[in-house]
Amino acid sequence: MLERGPAKKLVVYVNATQHYQGEPTYEAIVRFLHRHGCAGATVTRAVAGYGASGKLHEAHLFGIADDVPMRIEAVDSAQKIEALLPWIYEMVEHGLIEVQDTEVIKHTMAEKSAKEQQKMKHEKLEGQAKMVRIYIGEDDRWGGEPLYEAIVKKLRMMDIAGATVYRGLMGYGATQRVHRSGWLGLSRDLPIMITVVDTxxxxxxxxxxxxxxxxxxxxxxxDVEIIKYTHSPEAGSKD
Structure with a gap:
């Protein structure tokens, strides 16, 4: 938890249409900060602005894809911000990065309910259990995203102990159409198998x-028999 006292504020300015590894840069930065335990991050969208190029960027009516400035702000200890900066530099090809002195006056978090705390602790699995195997195609979709991703997210929301996705090299299903990896490994609706084990x-x-x-x-x-099921404490995990 972020302690009261001196801290650093990281501010990053990028344009809305900038991308890093296939996703908007501002989203990539927020995900990175979250993954590495930064106390919090906020993104705000400007209505107009310009940068080093001198080009004016403005938001227009119904202009969802306008290339306007995005501001990402995060506050954490000086040690944490300094440790994350080299990766932020790499992600921001064009933009502005600032680090400012600040002071934390109050940082509170809502207490987790007993139900939420219980959900975070998986029961110890041993003995008789059930295994589900789901066979689908790589191109199958659900709600605009790959079906296998949607299934894994849904299982996680329902507190299932774990799920593993396997990508096949070749296979066929009910249609009897053979799916295989193409030239240079390019996908041709390859088979996907998801395995799930729980009570x-x-x-x-x-x-x-x-x-x-x-x-x-x-x-x-x-039916399966669980011999051993272990997982590392969340607080001690590293990305």
Whole structure:
């Protein structure tokens, strides 16, 4: 938790249409700060502005894709901000980065309810359990994103112990059409398998969800015996 007292404020200015590794730069920066434990970050969108190029950028009516300035602001300890700066430099090809002295007066977080705290601690899994295998295609979609990603997110929201996605090299399904990796490994709707293991109670709860999400594919259920299930404490994990 961020302590009261001297701190540093990181401010980054980029344009809305700038991208870093396939996503908007401002989103990439916020994800990076979140992943590395920065106390918080806020993005604000300007209505007009210009930078080193001297070109004026303005937001227009209904202009969703306007190339206007985006401001990302984060506050944390001097040690944390200094450690993250080299990666921020790499991400911001064109823009402005500032580091300013500031002082934390108050930093509070809402107390987690007993229910939330319980959810964060997976029960110890051992003995008899159920395994679900889901076979779908790489090109299958759900709500505008790959179906396998949507399924994994849904399982995580439902507090399922874990899920693993496997990308096949070759396979076929109900249509009998063979899918295989193309020249230079380019995808041709390759087969995807998702495996999920948890208690029977939890697995039974997700089956109706999978039935709704998987329009074309295969979902199978089998008995398994868990020999060992361990996971590192979240606080000690590193990205």
């Amino acid at each position: 029977e109670e939890k697995i039974r709860r997700i089956l109706p969800i999978l039935d709704e999400m998987v329009d074309e594919g295969l979902v199978v259920l089998s």
